[in-house]
Amino acid sequence: MTITSRPTSAKSDPWSFLLPAQHQTTTAPDEILHSGNAGLIIHRVGQVAYEFRDEAREFARSLQQHNNQVLHPYATAFVYEEVFGRQERLHWLIHMRAPNDYGRLLEMVEHDSDFKEIAQGDRLTDRGGGNWERMFGEATFQETVIVPQHGLTHADEDDDLDGLFAAPAHHQTDQPADRMLHSANACAIVHRRAQVKYEMRKEGRQFAYEWQEHINRALAGEATIFLYEETWGRQDRIHWLIHLRTLDAYRHLMRLAETDDDFRALLDKQFVAPHKGGGTWGRMFVEGSINDTVLVPHTARTGR
Known part of the structure; x- marks a missing residue:
């Protein structure tokens, strides 16, 4: 699936900087790997060591x-700054088609x-x-591999993944391509992590998927959320x-619980079966x- 540009708004964008x-790359937009199409x-x-922030x-x-x-065309990497968190912390998202492509990097x-x-x-x-x-603190480099959540979309029934390790995350939403946000065209990304209790691993993933599905429909053009394992x-x-058109879009997400009856119902939904004690x-x-x-x-500019 080709997703090429950042959605625009008729209103002036205070986050255009x-x-x-x-x-960050000269790769043609339709050849970029990103969070929506990577395996x-x-x-x-x-x-980053504070004294070497520019050099790093x-x-x-x-x-x-x-x-x-x-x-x-086997990998695309992007660099991000952490904001509202640890000062001088850099993040890379390295998008690949399959694990074997890591061998190309080596x-x-x-x-x-x-x-x-x-x-x-x-x-x-x-x-x-x-x-x-010398530019980075000792033992601060760490890597985490995440894969698009499987088993929740019809794409998993398709055996032909064109060499991808898993069905790409864009299958998780019905947002049109020209309104879909991802790691290549978003202004900001909120990376949310959660530890599911082992006994409720199925229920936890079902809630996670329904939560993002509702937001993707309610805030199309403002936010796109993908789920990974x-x-x-x-x-x-x-x-x-959580890919955002602007940081202001997160305010709209936070207000859904106040303004959207269906979203409130989702938060109150009994996902846990009675034989497990019930619960939201x-x-x-x-x-x-x-x-x-x-x-x-x-x-x-963001690095200054």
Whole structure:
């Protein structure tokens, strides 16, 4: 499915200074892998050393641009800034078609001379020498693999995934392509994580899907939410990527419980069967496990 541009509004956009992540690459829009069409996503996080904030961002941009050139069409990476959270924390979303494509990245790391220059050359000549290992805090790099949630859409019945590891997330919504937001064209992303209780893993996912489905229909053009499963990580940890046209759109999402009767009914719905004691969504998740991180696409301006 081709999703190429960020939806626009007739009203003036106070968030226009935030460029969508697709501006970080020269790849043609219809050839970009993003959260809506990828088979899996690697979420990489690193804490920048405060004294090297500018150098770290220059490194991140150089690395991301080179990766996108060499790994196309098997991977697309975008860089994001964390806001309203930890200062100087960078996030990468590396979108891939399938796990085997990670081998292409390893091949590049081992044998690509341009990559080695970016990652090993002296980028701190006037500051004692060094590269990325001095720009980021020790042991702060971590990666999480998330895969579009399966089993909840008819796309899972289609055996032909065109080489993708899982049915892409855009199958989770009936939003038209010209109103759908994703990691390439959104102004901001809220990354929400939640730990589902093992005994209610099925009910938790059903609620998660119905919650996002309702919001996708109610706020089409303002927000698009996709649901993912953490893979090779914590069992039964789910992830939502809440893509926003502007940060103001999150206010509309928060108000749904006040203004939308059907949404309130969803929050009050008894998802837990009587033989398990009954209950709403609040019984399905480990207490304190639902947390949000707000990301905006990195540009030279957001990095200042």
